[in-house]
Amino acid sequence: MADIEDFGNIEVIFQDEEDKKAPRCPHGPTILFEIKCKGEKNGRRFYACSACRDRKECSFFQWEKEKVSEARLLAREQQNLSKLPPFSHAQYCARFREYASLPLDQRRFCVDCQILLLPGEWSSHSSHHILSDITVSQLRRPSLLLCPLENNKSNAQYLFADRSCHFLLDVLFGLGFRKVLCLGTPRFHELIKMQSIDNKSDPIKSLLLDIDFRYSQFYGQDEFCHYNMFNHHFFNGEEAAKDFLDFLTEDGSKVVMVADPPFGGLVKLLGHTFSKISEIWRKLQGTESSASEMPMVWIFPYFFEPRILNCFPSFTMLDYQVDYDNHPLYKHGKSGRKQSPVRLFTNLCPKDIVLPKEEGYRFCSICERYVSGENKHCSICNACTSKNGKEWKHCPECGKCVKPSWLHCSLCGHCTLPNHQCGQMGCYNCGDQGHKRKACPSKGKKNLQQQKSGKGAKGTFSLDTNKTTGKNKRGKNAHGKKKMVR
Ligand SMILES: C[S@@+](CC[C@H](N)C(=O)[O-])C[C@H]1O[C@@H](n2cnc3c(N)ncnc32)[C@H](O)[C@@H]1O
Ligand SMILES: [Zn+2]
Numbered sequence: 439m440a441d442i443e444d445f446g447n448i449e450v451i452f453q454d455e456e457d458k459k460a461p462r463c464p465h466g467p468t469i470l471f472e473i474k475c476k477g478e479k480n481g482r483r484f485y486a487c488s489a490c491r492d493r494k495e496c497s498f499f500q501w502e503k504e505k506v507s508e509a510r511l512l513a514r515e516q517q518n519l520s521k522l523p524p525f526s527h528a529q530y531c532a533r534f535r536e537y538a539s540l541p542l543d544q545r546r547f548c549v550d551c552q553i554l555l556l557p558g559e560w561s562s563h564s565s566h567h568i569l570s571d572i573t574v575s576q577l578r579r580p581s582l583l584l585c586p587l588e589n590n591k592s593n594a595q596y597l598f599a600d601r602s603c604h605f606l607l608d609v610l611f612g613l614g615f616r617k618v619l620c621l622g623t624p625r626f627h628e629l630i631k632m633q634s635i636d637n638k639s640d641p642i643k644s645l646l647l648d649i650d651f652r653y654s655q656f657y658g659q660d661e662f663c664h665y666n667m668f669n670h671h672f673f674n675g676e677e678a679a680k681d682f683l684d685f686l687t688e689d690g691s692k693v694v695m696v697a698d699p700p701f702g703g704l705v706k707l708l709g710h711t712f713s714k715i716s717e718i719w720r721k722l723q724g725t726e727s728s729a730s731e732m733p734m735v736w737i738f739p740y741f742f743e744p745r746i747l748n749c750f751p752s753f754t755m756l757d758y759q760v761d762y763d764n765h766p767l768y769k770h771g772k773s774g775r776k777q778s779p780v781r782l783f784t785n786l787c788p789k790d791i792v793l794p795k796e797e798g799y800r801f802c803s804i805c806e807r808y809v810s811g812e813n814k815h816c817s818i819c820n821a822c823t824s825k826n827g828k829e830w831k832h833c834p835e836c837g838k839c840v841k842p843s844w845l846h847c848s849l850c851g852h853c854t855l856p857n858h859q860c861g862q863m864g865c866y867n868c869g870d871q872g873h874k875r876k877a878c879p880s881k882g883k884k885n886l887q888q889q890k891s892g893k894g895a896k897g898t899f900s901l902d903t904n905k906t907t908g909k910n911k912r913g914k915n916a917h918g919k920k921k922m923v924r
């Protein structure tokens with residue numbers, strides 16, 4: 439049975455075995471989407487890229503039943519090949535060995551091309567910006583050498599601040615994990631590897647899975663796989679998939695998965711991948727193990743809580759605020775830390791994850807978890823209810839705790855911002871005040887017309903369909919926050 443997620447206008451269709459037969463874009467098998475049109479029982483289905491939310495980055499589009507000519511298939515194949523990294527991972531490893539054996543004054547890095555240069559290549563980069571005398575410690579910290587791909591909407595490479603990176607490592611080490619599967623966490627992977635050099639007697643192993651192939655230059659095939667987390671695709675095929683399985687099985691030590699995906703990515707696709715990994719892990723445990731889910735930490739903004747819990751009911755959202763170095767909104771500033779909306783979602787036992795007292799977190803013995811200092815326990819809800827770290831207040835009419843700045847509006851029938859246009863919020867989709875988006879008669883129609891006119895899938899509509907980040911007419915997301923993309 440197909441599993442369908444409703445994103446408003448567009449839904450994702452999972453078909454499992456059939457998914458393997460989906461046409462491929464440069465980012466691996468594409469995803470089947472369905473667009474619904476009013477009055478039609480069945481929507482129209484099409485394939486589009488799993489990884490790129492911006493059609494400019496990957497313009498793949500094909501109707502489900504569309505006949506594709508041999509010539510177009512060939513052109514597509516060539517296009518996919520042309521997007522492959524310039525070297526294979528094995529070649530990158532051989533280059534690295536040669537590079538590391540060079541004397542310091544011959545170790546150069548091309549900033550423009552983001553590549554470690556061998557002496558024979560210097561002349562072709564002579565007009566480029568070059569860094570020289572690359573030290574061993576620089577080679578151990580590729581996340582500092584490479585420039586983060588933060589402007590690229592699909593990569594959204596925001597790197598952990600040291601504070602958050604060390605906190606995470608200390609917690610997981612303390613809980614006895616000696617293997618970490620790092621999904622989209624290059625800086626965390628790097629920290630684990632560095633600490634293992636310092637702590638040879640009790641090291642932690644780490645395998646990084648990330649779409650940023652530049653990391654192949656620095657890590658062996660047992661340390662890094664070029665990977666797409668939206669469709670669980672290994673770019674290096676069977677060989678890399680085997681390295682991943684070997685990592686999960688080797689030496690029998692406790693493994694945890696830590697994922698920090700770009701948060702414009704579709705939650706349902708990520709949940710599907712993480713479940714798949716967990717299932718692979720479970721099967722590898724053998725029959726003796728009663729554990730049913732792999733230990734996981736999914737790092738994502740708090741306002742995705744309902745959808746993450748929908749994918750993983752066993753997860754808890756922790757109050758810990760994750761900071762990033764290169765994100766202007768979420769890092770420690772001169773004037774103190776701006777509150778980061780990014781949290782840890784995990785199936786680890788919340789009471790075991792001790793949040794730092796010096797940052798104001800405290801233990802709530804009723805909820806049996808650490809919470810932020812201002813998150814007060816509400817005796818009516820019987821929980822520490824704040825999501826954003828500020829003190830929330832209980833509204834008897836709504837029967838739940840709400841943000842302190844909200845007021846109960848009897849006309850709207852719930853708590854909301856005091857300066858909202860009462861009763862005039864109308865429909866997200868068309869602005870009409872007579873109905874809400876769910877009942878919108880033009881839901882889906884606009885997009886389909888755009889596609890028919892040839893603008894649709896290639897340019898106009900976006901698969902940036904996480905409702906909470908989707909911009910509405912007021913330039914705000916569904917939570918009244920300014921849209922945040924990372
Ligand atoms: C928000 S950053 C997280 C980095 C992490 N905070 C760290 O410091 O290690 C997102 C990461 O996911 C990677 N990424 C983006 N899209 C991906 C995809 N489709 N598959 C796998 N990794 C992806 C990016 O290259 C980036 O490293
Ligand atoms: Zn693609």
Ligand SMILES: [Zn+2]
Pocket residue numbers: 548549550551552562563566
């Ligand atoms: Zn260059």
Ligand SMILES: [Zn+2]
Pocket residue numbers: 802803804805806814815816820821822
């Ligand atoms: Zn509590």
Ligand SMILES: [Zn+2]
Pocket residue numbers: 816817818819820823831832833837838839
């Ligand atoms: Zn309450």
Ligand SMILES: [Zn+2]
Pocket residue numbers: 833834835836837840845846847852853
């Ligand atoms: Zn209320």
Ligand SMILES: [Zn+2]
Pocket residue numbers: 847848849850851858859860861
């Ligand atoms: Zn109102």
